[in-house]
Amino acid sequence: MVVPPEWWAEEEDDSILVGDLDDVGCIEISTLHKESGDFSAEELLAIAESELSQKVQWKSLTRGDFEGWTASFSEEGAAIREWYLAAGAMLLFVTYSCDLDNRGMDDAAVDEILDTLLLLSSD
Template sequence: MNVVETQWWIIDLPPEWQAEEDEETILISDEDGVGEIAITTLEKSDGAVSDAELREFSLEVEQQFGGGQAVSLDELQGYYFCYSDDGDAVRDWYLRCDNLALLITYSCAEDNAGMDDAAVNEILSTLFIKTAE
């Protein structure tokens, strides 16, 4: 397994997946180039991220593609959206834990929709939030 570690979280990647950092986003892709996971972490300086604040982040997606479903990934709580947009199959997670908001997007061509779903779910299941020390 490859391990990707930021100051806020750690995630395990299967050997055929690799990560790179692009400004404030971690981009994760597999060797066949089917799709890409993008993880952006936002840190609130004063207090925990509220559900209302998280809903603000997802408002545009919700208005355009319909309501998301409530989800949790380990310590993270939030909303999941799955939709098609301009030829792409997109899966979005808007998640929060304490003072962090994680915006996670997996996208691929619509022709490849579902191909990496099991791998993406497995990768996201390894996401571990670091606790403040």
């Protein structure tokens, strides 16, 4: 993943945080590796739907080397975008959140960042 100069990134516990220097919003990325087999689109959608308590409309998409599902919603004064993205046995759970007042401000930049996601082989 390529992080633009106007954004920062750091690893924290089991996740990666990426934020813009203006403190508008923050991306959080967590990973899950399946022990056997690959994630299917149906399996990803089932995981995504089971994680949210509210009903949202999931849309399929591709970001970099990963394919999956995304949805946008608001919760407790925050605008939230979520992605469940997989490449083979690797699942990325990605969340971007910001204040409702800033909804949409970083959408294009966040999409550009996620479009640079690459799956590196362990060879």
